[in-house]
Amino acid sequence: xxxxxxTNVTVRYGRLTALRHANFKMAxxxxxxxxxxxxxxxxxxxxxxxxxxxxxxxxxxxAGQVISGTVxxxxxxxxxxxxxxxxxxxxxxxxxxxxxxxAGMRADKDAVAADLAGCYEVFPMLRERRDAPAAVLSGGQxxxxxxxxxxxxxPQLIAIDEPSLGLAPKIIDQxxxxxLRLRDERGLTLLIVEQSSTRALLTGGRMLLxxxxxxxxxxxxxxxxxxxxxxxxxFG
Amino acid sequence: MTAIxxxxxxxxxxxxxxxLGALGIALIFGVxxxxxxxxGDYISFCVFAMLVPSTDAMSExxxxxxxxxxxxxxxxxIGAGVSVLSEIIVFRRLRDANPAxxxxxxxxxxxxxxxxxxxxxxxxxxxxxxxxDLGLPVEILGARLPLLQLIAIGITIIILVALSAFLKRxxxxxxxxxxxxxxxMARMLGVKANQVxxxxxxxxxxxxxxxxxxxxxxxxxxxxxxxxxxxLVAFIATVIGGLGSLAGAVVAGYLIGAASVLMQVIxxxxxxxxxxxxxxxxxxxxxxxxxxxxxxxKSAKQRV
Numbered sequence: 001x002x003x004x005x006x007t008n009v010t011v012r013y014g015r016l017t018a019l020r021h022a023n024f025k026m027a028x029x030x031x032x033x034x035x036x037x038x039x040x041x042x043x044x045x046x047x048x049x050x051x052x053x054x055x056x057x058x059x060x061x062x063a064g065q066v067i068s069g070t071v072x073x074x075x076x077x078x079x080x081x082x083x084x085x086x087x088x089x090x091x092x093x094x095x096x097x098x099x100x101x102x103a104g105m106r107a108d109k110d111a112v113a114a115d116l117a118g119c120y121e122v123f124p125m126l127r128e129r130r131d132a133p134a135a136v137l138s139g140g141q142x143x144x145x146x147x148x149x150x151x152x153x154x155p156q157l158i159a160i161d162e163p164s165l166g167l168a169p170k171i172i173d174q175x176x177x178x179x180l181r182l183r184d185e186r187g188l189t190l191l192i193v194e195q196s197s198t199r200a201l202l203t204g205g206r207m208l209l210x211x212x213x214x215x216x217x218x219x220x221x222x223x224x225x226x227x228x229x230x231x232x233x234x235f236g
Numbered sequence: 237m238t239a240i241x242x243x244x245x246x247x248x249x250x251x252x253x254x255x256l257g258a259l260g261i262a263l264i265f266g267v268x269x270x271x272x273x274x275x276g277d278y279i280s281f282c283v284f285a286m287l288v289p290s291t292d293a294m295s296e297x298x299x300x301x302x303x304x305x306x307x308x309x310x311x312x313x314i315g316a317g318v319s320v321l322s323e324i325i326v327f328r329r330l331r332d333a334n335p336a337x338x339x340x341x342x343x344x345x346x347x348x349x350x351x352x353x354x355x356x357x358x359x360x361x362x363x364x365x366x367x368x369d370l371g372l373p374v375e376i377l378g379a380r381l382p383l384l385q386l387i388a389i390g391i392t393i394i395i396l397v398a399l400s401a402f403l404k405r406x407x408x409x410x411x412x413x414x415x416x417x418x419x420x421m422a423r424m425l426g427v428k429a430n431q432v433x434x435x436x437x438x439x440x441x442x443x444x445x446x447x448x449x450x451x452x453x454x455x456x457x458x459x460x461x462x463x464x465x466x467x468l469v470a471f472i473a474t475v476i477g478g479l480g481s482l483a484g485a486v487v488a489g490y491l492i493g494a495a496s497v498l499m500q501v502i503x504x505x506x507x508x509x510x511x512x513x514x515x516x517x518x519x520x521x522x523x524x525x526x527x528x529x530x531x532x533x534k535s536a537k538q539r540v
Contacts, residue, residue, distance in 0.1 A: 050424055072423040081424075090414045090423040101414050104407055105426035152427060 002061075003028040003189055004049070005158060009058035009068070018044040020213045029187040030206030034223050035197035040210035042193045043085055046159050049191075050082040051075040062157070065155070075084060076104055081120070081155035085162045085193075087142040089149075091135030095126050098134050098145055103150030104226070119148040119211050124176050140167045149174055151182065159191040164199065176203065201225055209234075241379040243501055249385040249454075251493025252392035253447055257470025258477065258485035258495025259399070260443035266416030266480050267436045268331070271340045274322060274346035276467025277353075278441055280449035282315045283458045284353050286366065291358035300366055311449055312442045318349075319441025320434055328430070346464075353460050361459040366452045388450045390516070395446060396486060403482070408435055416480060476522055488530060492519070 002025035011019040017180045018042040026032050034042050049060055051072040059146040060068040076082075081102075089170050090098055097235045099119060122128035129137070134145060142168065150158055158179070164172040179202060182188040190205070199205055200221035205223035209230060217229060225228050257275070264272045286300030286307070301382055326345055330338050366388055370384040403409035408431075415420040415432045424430055444463070473492050477484025495518055499511045507514070522530075 052420055052424070071429065072420070073426050073428050076424055076426040084421070084424070088418050090417045090421070092417055093410070093413060097414075101422070101427070102411055103427050104411060137419055147424070 002026060003030075003063060004191070005061045006049065007059045007061075008044070009045075009048055009055045010205060011041075011048050011053050012053050013053075018213055019048060019055075022048075022215055024208055024218065026189060027158075028189055029183060031183060031190040031221075032192070033197055033200045033205060033207040034191070034193045034210060035195065035200075035230075036210035036216075037195070041213040042195075042210055044213075045210070046082060046084070046161055046191070046193060047182045048073070049159065050080065050084075052082075052084075054167075067070055076153060078185055079156035081150040082151045083146050083150045083158070083160040083163070085165070085175040087139065087146055087207065089091075089137065089142045092133055094131050094185060095134050095137070095145060096130040098149050099126075099152050100148040103154070105187050106154050108154075112152070113156065113217060115152055119152065121209040122174070123148055140171055144171065147178075151178070155188065157191060159193075161193045162195065163192060163196060166197070169184060172199070178203065197221070198225065238377065238379040241377055242381070243497055245381050245385055245389070246495040247494040248490070249493075250497055251490035252389055253283040253450060253466060253489075254473050254493050255486045256392060256395065256443050256447050256450075256468050257466045258473035258489040259396075259482060260315060260447075261467075262380045262474045262477070262480065262482050262485035263412075263436050263443075266482065267412060267419065267433050268327065269335050270327060270340070270342065271335075271471065271474075271479075272322075272327075272440070273339065273342040273467065273471075275342075275440065275444055275470070276465075277346045277349035278315055278318055278444035279448045279463030280353060280458075280460050281318055281349055281463075282445040283364070283452045283462065284357055284460075285311065285314050286452065287362065287364065287458060289356035290359075292362075298364070299496050302324070303368065311443065312445045315441040315443075315445025315448070316438040317441065319444065320436045323433060323437040327328065328433075339359030341448060350384060350460055350464075356417070357458075357460070359456050359460055359529065363456055364452050364458045365456065368450070370453055371456075379464045384450075385455055388454065391446065391450070395443070395500035402439075408432070412436060446458065449511075472516075472519055476529055478531040481529065481531040484531030486527060509518055 004026040005087065006022055006024050009022045010017065011017060022045055036042055044053065048055050051067065055068055059066055062080055063079050065078065067078065093101065095233060106112050107146055125141060126148060127144060134142065137145060147160065147163065164177055176199065179190055183190055197207065205221050207224045208215050208218060209217035217224065258328055261272060263381040264270055286297060288296040290296065300309060314462065317522055322345055326341055327338060371382055373380040376385050403413055406444060411422065411427045411432050412435065415427055420428065452458060469492055470489065474485045475523060477488035492515065495515050496511065496528040499514050500508060503511060503514065
């Protein structure tokens with residue numbers, strides 16, 4: 001049984017069709033990269049799953065339940081955590097408040113405390129400045145905070161839009177280390193949108209290629225990246 | 237010295253009312269990007285809830301005859317109730333509409349509330365006899381101040397401290413602050429939109445109710461227009477403070493209160509009837525200087 005299934009999903013913004021008949025499935029614990037040029041519909045696909053935009057057609061299921069047409073907070077409560085593009089930290093809240101907000105829907109206080117300690121261990125910079133408003137963080141630090149905050153929701157599936165955008169390579173490594181460790185330890189399912197997708201060479205997993213609102217290619221990430229197919233799809 | 241003290245207390249007590257009003261408006265604006273022009277009518281509604289409906293000039297106490305310790309929570313609940321109901325019946329349906337549509341709906345709701353009161357009570361202002369003992373003056377450092385003025389200032393401070401503790405220390409407060417900054421992101425972290433908005437409306441309604449109680453006791457009259465004039469100044473205070481900034485709304489409320497009282501004192505006698513014109517001129521100057529308001533939060537810009 002697939003953990004996430006997107007069936008024939010179409011999203012329109014007014015008269016513009018941003019996503020056309022998207023179909024794909026993810027198994028629990030899987031890593032899936034979504035790549036493609038600007039305006040391919042990658043972010044729209046994530047927003048549709050998160051419930052931020054409502055598909056005009058099609059159905060999305062998470063863990064066997066239909067989530068399309070429900071509200072973002074309910075989808076988040078079913079274990080889907082989304083990190084949208086653009087570092088949406090709550091700038092007036094402190095760093096720790098940002099993290100605690102992520103854990104707000106969890107009742108398991110001990111696990112939350114353990115996860116918070118875990119976050120601080122991975123990103124010691126966040127602990128140093130835990131009582132500072134998040135707005136003072138640099139761009140890269142904010143990106144770490146939003147990823148840490150998404151992990152604080154205790155997700156089963158985390159979707160990240162452009163995790164490496166604007167991050168130093170060393171930090172990107174750190175971020176991926178955390179994600180892969182959680183995938184291996186807890187069976188976290190990873191859905192990662194990256195325009196520069198070479199990272200998938202190291203992590204493995206599957207890859208979807210999108211163009212003009214459609215999924216045009218699907219396959220093993222390493223194979224796609226090594227072959228010419230990707231290049232052709234981008235430019236051809 | 238005593239004259240200065242008198243001015244300070246006048247400014248504080250007038251400013252308190254504006255600050256509470258501005259806070260009620262800013263709270264709703266924060267979570268919904270709605271300027272709720274019905275807010276002033278919640279104030280009048282709470283005042284008239286204390287009277288027996290009649291069109292006579294003399295008023296008879298209805299809820300107002302309850303003992304104070306019961307009356308206050310009942311009126312606060314009525315304020316919260318009318319505010320929450322307006323969210324459920326009107327604003328919830330318009331949540332995805334643009335801010336202008338919501339604002340016009342709030343005008344319409346205000347008219348409905350006003351005319352409902354008009355139907356039951358007629359448009360004539362009535363005297364209302366709420367806590368007459370509090371009008372007695374007390375002497376502080378030589379200045380004779382009505383006890384009520386001190387109580388109003390004290391209560392406002394208590395409300396502000398309690399509200400800021402609520403926002404800082406509780407989970408709902410945390411969620412409300414996050415929602416005010418970026419509602420969509422907050423929802424993606426599991427913050428329940430309806431719950432946060434309902435709580436904001438309930439608090440906003442209680443703030444309106446407390447203004448109603450203070451005004452009714454201070455002025456000794458009930459007037460269908462009484463909330464509207466407060467609402468106008470309070471709205472201006474939220475704009476000066478920076479729409480969406482709660483602290484800004486409070487500070488600006490006190491600033492306008494202080495400006496009004498100061499103008500009353502320093503303007504030459506023949507210019508005093510135009511006091512409000514001077515106050516609003518200061519408001520315009522302030523907005524030309526800082527169009528985004530004194531304490532504009534960054535989030536307000538992206539979302540409006």
